Each structure stands twice: as C-alpha cells, then as structure tokens.
Amino acid sequence: MTNAQHGGAFLLVALLSLPCHLYAAASPFDIDVKELDRSAPKASAPAAQPKAASPYDIDLKELDRSSTPPPKPEKKAKKKEAPARSAKPSRGHHAVSGEGEYVRYTVKPGDHIFKILVARFGLSNEAAEKLIPEIIRINDVPDIRRLTVGSTLLIPTSAHQARSARTHRHHEPASSPEAAQAPVPAPTPLPSLPAVAAPPVSAAPAAPRELPPPPAPVAKAPTPAPAPTAPSAAVSPAAPAAQPAPPVANTWICSVRDREPARIVDTVLNALALRWSKNRIIQSAEGASNAYSIRVDRYFEKNGARYIVSIGEEDPYSYTLLRLLEGSGYRVLMIGKGDDFLSIGEKLLRLIGLTPDFGKHLIQGGKAETGFLVQQDDPEGRRVLLTSDPADPTVKWTLPAGCASR
Structure with a gap:
C-alpha cells in the first residue's frame, strides 16, 4: 500500500518537472472568453445584428408601410364625393343658371310682375317689358292685376343673371375711388402760385408818385368849349338803350x-x-x-x-x-x-x-x-x-x- 502511494507521488513530481514541453490537445468543446465578450453587445442590440432569414419573421417597417396607405385613398374619395352630392339638390331648387331653367319667386303683398322684375331682379324697364309676356305664358297667369300673395312664380334665369351681373358691377368700381384719390395729392404746381404773387406790386405805387410832376396838362384845361358838344352827342344814343324793348309778338x-x-x-x-x-x-x-x-x-x-x-x-x-x-x-x-x-x-x-x-x-x-x-x-x-x-x-x-x- 505504501509502495503505491510513493509511486503516485513520484509520477506527480515527474509530470510537474516538465515545464514547456507539455501541450494540451485541442478539444471541440473549448470556449473562448473573448468570443463571449464580442457576442454580448450584439445580443443587447438585436435590431442591428443580422439574423438568418426565417419564413416566420415579421418586419415592423413593412407593417407600417402596408397599413398606412389604404386609408389615404379612402379619405380622398370621400372629399371628392362631397361636392358632387351637394350639387344635385341645387338643381332641384332651380338655383343653377342655364338654358331652360327658372328661378322661383314667392309673391309678396303689393307685388306685380313689372315691380318684381325691376325692383327684385334689377332689370331695366325695357328688359322687364319684353320678359312679362313670357312670364305670363309660363305661369298661366289669368290676371296680372291680381297676383295671389304666397304663390310661386317661375322667373327665367336670364333675369337672375342680369341681377348678378349688376351686383358684380357695383362691387368692381370700389377700386376706382382709390385710384382717383391717388392723383389728388399730385398737384405739385402749388409752388408756381407764389411765383405769380412774386412780381413786386410795390413797384406800381412808385409810378403814381411820378404823376404829380406834370402840371402842364392843367394849363391846357381851359379849352372846354368843344368838350360839351361831344358828351351831348354820346348821351342821346344812350337814352333809347335804357328803354325796355316792347314784346316782339302779342x-x-x-x-x-x-x-x-x-x-x-x-x-x-x-x-x-x-x-x-x-x-x-x-x-x-x-x-x-x-x-x-x-x-x-x-x-x-x-x-x-x-x-x-x-x-x-x-x-x-x-x-x-x-x-x-x-x-x-x-x-x-x-x-x-x-x-x-x-x-x-x-x-x-x-x-x-x-x-x-x-x-x-x-x-x-x-x-x-x-x-x-x-x-x-x-x-x-x-x-x-x-x-x-x-x-x-x-x-x-x-x-x-x-x-x-x-
């Protein structure tokens, strides 16, 4: 028993005495710690790590792209349908202008056909008179003197269009007064006025001061004898001019x-x-x-x-x-x-x-x-x-x- 223990100890010492000449054989089950460290961050970011394609993988971006487009065309289709539906009832009320269509008018107290066309629809006298026979024929009016209050008359759309044209004309001239006001401040010829007043009028009074020196004409005044004859001749024609002219005819x-x-x-x-x-x-x-x-x-x-x-x-x-x-x-x-x-x-x-x-x-x-x-x-x-x-x-x-x- 002791020999076996001594033999094992000797073998262990012999093995330890071989420092660099012993190498371990490669094993298929060896694990490199560095490789574990490199794979660790990749596991924390699965989105960035390439994965093998799988028939059951689902891409979230593809889901977003496939889900968003369908509702957009549906919304646009609804918006386009709205005006088409709103236009239909307007034709039912005869509000659309066109050939062969009419505007409905409800008769009010004191109304007559001429007044309706001129006052309500803004037609001229001549246009209203030409349109009255057609209105009588369309509405089968037995007596235009007695229109029933509350009844409905069909008025051709030409009268409605004439009224709308007049309203547009009234709105357009609104810009004209602004254009007319612009040239008002333009009259810059005001400085020319002082130039007219500039001529020295004071120079004129200097002239009458020079008049008193000529006293010679005063000496010529003693010849008044022929003068009275001339005024007497001038006075005689003036008298008939002052007399009122008699009426030309009875x-x-x-x-x-x-x-x-x-x-x-x-x-x-x-x-x-x-x-x-x-x-x-x-x-x-x-x-x-x-x-x-x-x-x-x-x-x-x-x-x-x-x-x-x-x-x-x-x-x-x-x-x-x-x-x-x-x-x-x-x-x-x-x-x-x-x-x-x-x-x-x-x-x-x-x-x-x-x-x-x-x-x-x-x-x-x-x-x-x-x-x-x-x-x-x-x-x-x-x-x-x-x-x-x-x-x-x-x-x-x-x-x-x-x-x-x-």
Missing part, C-alpha cells in the same frame, strides 16, 4: 283757375293748340307677338311723336300697361291726384320738349304777369302765358275759360 294770357288735375291738363293742352282725345283705346299692331288693347286718359300727337297722359292711375296693373305702351314707342306722362298747376305745367312742357320758363314776363301795355311763357311754333310767332292768377276777360289778349284758341 302774348295771349291763359288763366288756369281749376284745381282738378284733369281740368288743368285739358286747359294746358288747349292753350298749346294741340289736338287731343279723351279715353282713347290703343291697340297693338296686327300680328304683334304681344297683343294688347289699353284705354288711356289723354292722347295727342306732335311733330310725329305720340303722347299719352295718365291721370290719377296708381295701381300696379295700370302702371304695367303704361310701361308696355312706353316700350312700344309712346311717350307716357303720369299725373298724380295731388299735382297742382305748377307741377302739371312743368311736366307737360318737358314732355313735348319745351323748356318750362316760369317767372314774371312782360306783356302788352308794359304789364308783368307771372306764369309759364310758351313760344308757339306757328309762323306768326304767337306767345302764350300760362298763369294761375285771374285775368280780365274784357282784355283783348285774354283767352276764354278753358283756354280754347280764338
């Missing part, structure tokens, strides 16, 4: 004492020697597209023109008919129930193209009368004075009551 006086508008109109027409008719029926020409038959209060003609005077007609129906006649070439005058002599006389004279000359005028005998002085077109050059003052019926130049020409 002036007839027409005294209008009535207060009723119809009588005032008749008196003025008689004084002007116009041939007029009362309650005349005016019909449209044969084959006209818009046939009409209208009774007017007064009708007369002068120099190829046709005139109509309406007295006291203020209802919308009569107003529309008169506008139709005016569109057919007649010259229309509307007289109110409360108009007086001064107002009626001025309107009638302007209607036939005469200037209303109202004031004091000189007549025969050197008298002055107040009224309208009218020069007649006859070759004799007769004049008529229309006045509301009473006139002496015994005077030769006074026209009879009603001012019928003599």
Whole structure:
C-alpha cells in the first residue's frame, strides 16, 4: 500500500518537472472568453445584428408601410364625393343658371310682375317689358292685376343673371375711388402760385408818385368849349338803350283757375293748340307677338311723336300697361291726384320738349304777369302765358275759360 502511494507521488513530481514541453490537445468543446465578450453587445442590440432569414419573421417597417396607405385613398374619395352630392339638390331648387331653367319667386303683398322684375331682379324697364309676356305664358297667369300673395312664380334665369351681373358691377368700381384719390395729392404746381404773387406790386405805387410832376396838362384845361358838344352827342344814343324793348309778338294770357288735375291738363293742352282725345283705346299692331288693347286718359300727337297722359292711375296693373305702351314707342306722362298747376305745367312742357320758363314776363301795355311763357311754333310767332292768377276777360289778349284758341 505504501509502495503505491510513493509511486503516485513520484509520477506527480515527474509530470510537474516538465515545464514547456507539455501541450494540451485541442478539444471541440473549448470556449473562448473573448468570443463571449464580442457576442454580448450584439445580443443587447438585436435590431442591428443580422439574423438568418426565417419564413416566420415579421418586419415592423413593412407593417407600417402596408397599413398606412389604404386609408389615404379612402379619405380622398370621400372629399371628392362631397361636392358632387351637394350639387344635385341645387338643381332641384332651380338655383343653377342655364338654358331652360327658372328661378322661383314667392309673391309678396303689393307685388306685380313689372315691380318684381325691376325692383327684385334689377332689370331695366325695357328688359322687364319684353320678359312679362313670357312670364305670363309660363305661369298661366289669368290676371296680372291680381297676383295671389304666397304663390310661386317661375322667373327665367336670364333675369337672375342680369341681377348678378349688376351686383358684380357695383362691387368692381370700389377700386376706382382709390385710384382717383391717388392723383389728388399730385398737384405739385402749388409752388408756381407764389411765383405769380412774386412780381413786386410795390413797384406800381412808385409810378403814381411820378404823376404829380406834370402840371402842364392843367394849363391846357381851359379849352372846354368843344368838350360839351361831344358828351351831348354820346348821351342821346344812350337814352333809347335804357328803354325796355316792347314784346316782339302779342302774348295771349291763359288763366288756369281749376284745381282738378284733369281740368288743368285739358286747359294746358288747349292753350298749346294741340289736338287731343279723351279715353282713347290703343291697340297693338296686327300680328304683334304681344297683343294688347289699353284705354288711356289723354292722347295727342306732335311733330310725329305720340303722347299719352295718365291721370290719377296708381295701381300696379295700370302702371304695367303704361310701361308696355312706353316700350312700344309712346311717350307716357303720369299725373298724380295731388299735382297742382305748377307741377302739371312743368311736366307737360318737358314732355313735348319745351323748356318750362316760369317767372314774371312782360306783356302788352308794359304789364308783368307771372306764369309759364310758351313760344308757339306757328309762323306768326304767337306767345302764350300760362298763369294761375285771374285775368280780365274784357282784355283783348285774354283767352276764354278753358283756354280754347280764338
């Protein structure tokens, strides 16, 4: 037993005595610590470390790319569909302008077709008169004088477009006043004004100081004998110039004492020697597209023109008919129930193209009368004075009551 222990100890000593000549054999199970250190940081950052491709690996970036695009086209499609849907109901309400479409208008108290087109849609008188027959035909209006309040009228879109065009025109000139104000500060020629005042006016008073020295002309004054003859000749022609010139032609006086508008109109027409008719029926020409038959209060003609005077007609129906006649070439005058002599006389004279000359005028005998002085077109050059003052019926130049020409 002791021999075996001594033999093992000897073997151990022998092995330890071989310092550098013994090498360990390579083993497939050896582990390098450095390799473990290098792999450690790679394990902490798995995203940066390349991994083997696997059929079950999922890339988060690919998921983001595949998930985000689908909702975008859906949102765009919804935005595009919105305006298409909103445009459809507008056509159902006839708000879209186009051929063959109309605008709906609800009749209000006091409305008539002409007033609707002019006041509500902004059409001119001529355009409204041309459009009235079409509106009557479209809406089957039995009586344009009685429109039912609350009923709906179809108005062609041409009237609506005319109104929108006018509103644009009203907005556009807003920039013009700014342009007009810009050149206002430009007048720099102000410095030229002091140049005009610059000429020394003080030099002028120096001249009158030099005038007193010439006393010689005073000595020549004693020759006044021929002087009185010259002024006497000059005074004689001045006297007739100061005298008022007599009237060139005789002036007839027409005294209008009535207060009723119809009588005032008749008196003025008689004084002007116009041939007029009362309650005349005016019909449209044969084959006209818009046939009409209208009774007017007064009708007369002068120099190829046709005139109509309406007295006291203020209802919308009569107003529309008169506008139709005016569109057919007649010259229309509307007289109110409360108009007086001064107002009626001025309107009638302007209607036939005469200037209303109202004031004091000189007549025969050197008298002055107040009224309208009218020069007649006859070759004799007769004049008529229309006045509301009473006139002496015994005077030769006074026209009879009603001012019928003599």
